[in-house]
Amino acid sequence: MTAKRHRGKFNPDNPNPYELSRSRVETFLKCKACFWLHQLHKVPPPEFPSFTINTTTDILLKRDADAVRGKSALPIWKHAGLEHIIPFDHEHLSNWTNSLHYGLNDSYFNTVHKETNIKFGGGLDDVYLNTETDQIHIIDYKSQAQGTRSPDTYEVKPSSLNDPWKISYKRQMDMYVWVARQKGLNVSNTGYFVYVDAQHKHIKGMLIDPDPSIAWMKFNAAIIPYEADPSWVEPTLVEIKDFLMNQSTIPDHTPKGDNFSGCDIGRYANDMMSALKNSRKKPK
Numbered sequence: 001m002t003a004k005r006h007r008g009k010f011n012p013d014n015p016n017p018y019e020l021s022r023s024r025v026e027t028f029l030k031c032k033a034c035f036w037l038h039q040l041h042k043v044p045p046p047e048f049p050s051f052t053i054n055t056t057t058d059i060l061l062k063r064d065a066d067a068v069r070g071k072s073a074l075p076i077w078k079h080a081g082l083e084h085i086i087p088f089d090h091e092h093l094s095n096w097t098n099s100l101h102y103g104l105n106d107s108y109f110n111t112v113h114k115e116t117n118i119k120f121g122g123g124l125d126d127v128y129l130n131t132e133t134d135q136i137h138i139i140d141y142k143s144q145a146q147g148t149r150s151p152d153t154y155e156v157k158p159s160s161l162n163d164p165w166k167i168s169y170k171r172q173m174d175m176y177v178w179v180a181r182q183k184g185l186n187v188s189n190t191g192y193f194v195y196v197d198a199q200h201k202h203i204k205g206m207l208i209d210p211d212p213s214i215a216w217m218k219f220n221a222a223i224i225p226y227e228a229d230p231s232w233v234e235p236t237l238v239e240i241k242d243f244l245m246n247q248s249t250i251p252d253h254t255p256k257g258d259n260f261s262g263c264d265i266g267r268y269a270n271d272m273m274s275a276l277k278n279s280r281k282k283p284k
Contacts, residue, residue: 006119007103009042010244017112019103020240022122022175026168028240031254031263035240036247045265057143057196057219058125062097065126065139076194080223085192088129088136099123111182113234116241121179122172128192135188138176138228140169143219145198159195159222169193170226178230193224 007019020039027045028035037043064074070089077085090096096109102121103110110121126139147154161170173191180187196219206215253266 005103010039012245015117017117017119018244019110019119019121020237021099021102022120022172025120025175025236025240026171028243029171029236030168030261031266032243032247032251033253034263034265035243036250039244040247045263054143058141061141061194061196062126065128070129076221076223082223084132085128085130085137088127090127093127096124096127109176109179109183111179113182113237116237118237118241120175120237122176124176130188133188135186136180137188138173138180138191140173140191140193141196142169142193143196143198147198147200151200154201156199156201156220159197159220159224161193161224161226170228173226174228174230175233177228178233181230189228189230191226191228193226195222195224196220197222 004016005019006014006016010018024035024039027038034045038045065087068074069087071086073083073086077083092107095101095104095107098108099122102108102123103119108121109124110119112119124138125141128137128139129135130137142159144159146157146159173193177187177189177191199218199220203218206217208216253269254262255270256262256264256267
């Protein structure tokens with residue numbers, strides 16, 4: 001009989017490994033109050049509409065890789081001088097990229113941390129193989145449109161990881177390198193972000209196809225290497241387990257900071273309470 005999985009609301013009496021995704025660890029790092037509500041009381045944060053165009057670019061980039069998987073490098077990698085890095089062909093790749101069922105069994109992208117009994121993992125975008133070192137590289141597909149906030153003054157600039165909110169992208173890579181290493185995979189600390197950036201500068205429009213029912217959008221593409229630092233992952237899992245076992249009351253929400261730390265709920269709660277206090281002080 002298959003053991004019942006331990007996921008969702010944490011139960012300290014359940015002996016099965018507690019499933020925790022990469023995104024839930026990111027929540028813990030950003031705001032422990034939001035994590036407390038979600039993991040201990042099944043109160044999820046407000047949901048926002050997903051950006052389905054981002055999902056579509058991920059699908060198409062994966063199809064590009066699938067066309068040459070295990071055989072050769074894509075032109076963009078050759079252009080970057082990385083022709084020795086090719087899409088990795090592995091029997092469990094489809095499971096590794098399945099974020100919804102990451103904790104189902106060992107063939108998915110997860111590992112059980114013995115000290116905490118936490119089954120930690122997630123869904124990868126892709127994995128490439130370095131044919132010179134025989135190491136694998138974690139690949140993350142990203143799409144953006146840098147010119148949308150100031151379309152009249154925007155000048156085309158290269159994609160980068162320098163924006164402060166992209167700290168979560170870097171932490172994601174750190175976590176996935178750690179999981180891959182715990183699974184016994186020969187993984188490099190160097191991960192790669194494949195960026196596509198929607199353009200509008202000097203482009204007349206989208207309805208340029210002879211078929212009037214088709215529209216086109218141009219994206220600039222770039223490969224950005226990142227040196228992962230997975231050293232913080234294990235101590236964080238230990239901290240999370242202690243939090244789950246011992247945090248009986250909700251901590252304060254972490255307010256949104258200038259460096260995009262914290263959460264919008266914390267910002268809203270703090271601003272709301274401040275406004276209420278000020279309104280009570282006003283003379284009638």
